[in-house]
Amino acid sequence: MEMHLQTDTILRGVARAEERILLMEAEVQAGSQFANPLLQDDAAYRNYVNEEELNRELEKLKTEKASLV
Missing domain, CATH: 1.20.5 (Single alpha-helices involved in coiled-coils or other helix-helix interfaces)
Known part of the structure; x- marks a missing residue:
């Protein structure tokens, strides 16, 4: 059971990191259009x-x- 919780925590952390990366990429792209x-x-x-x-x-x-x- 503990392994399952740890895996879920890792997966949520990876998903949050991916979301942050996508957000940063979008900000860079938007900024470069109007820089x-x-x-x-x-x-x-x-x-x-x-x-x-x-x-x-x-x-x-x-x-x-x-x-x-």
């Missing part, structure tokens, strides 16, 4: 700039190809 919106905007701007540069290079290649034909 620094300026960095998110900066990343979006860098992606936009890279896309703009890519389009310029594409146009340059199209022009070179047209001059070869």
Whole structure:
């Protein structure tokens, strides 16, 4: 009987630990979404700039190809 009670206590402790871990993970995930919106905007701007540069290079290649034909 004592072993059964000890097992139940251990299982409850593990379940509480898992709940705390899930809660901490959720807090970290929620915090990272709102941590620094300026960095998110900066990343979006860098992606936009890279896309703009890519389009310029594409146009340059199209022009070179047209001059070869």
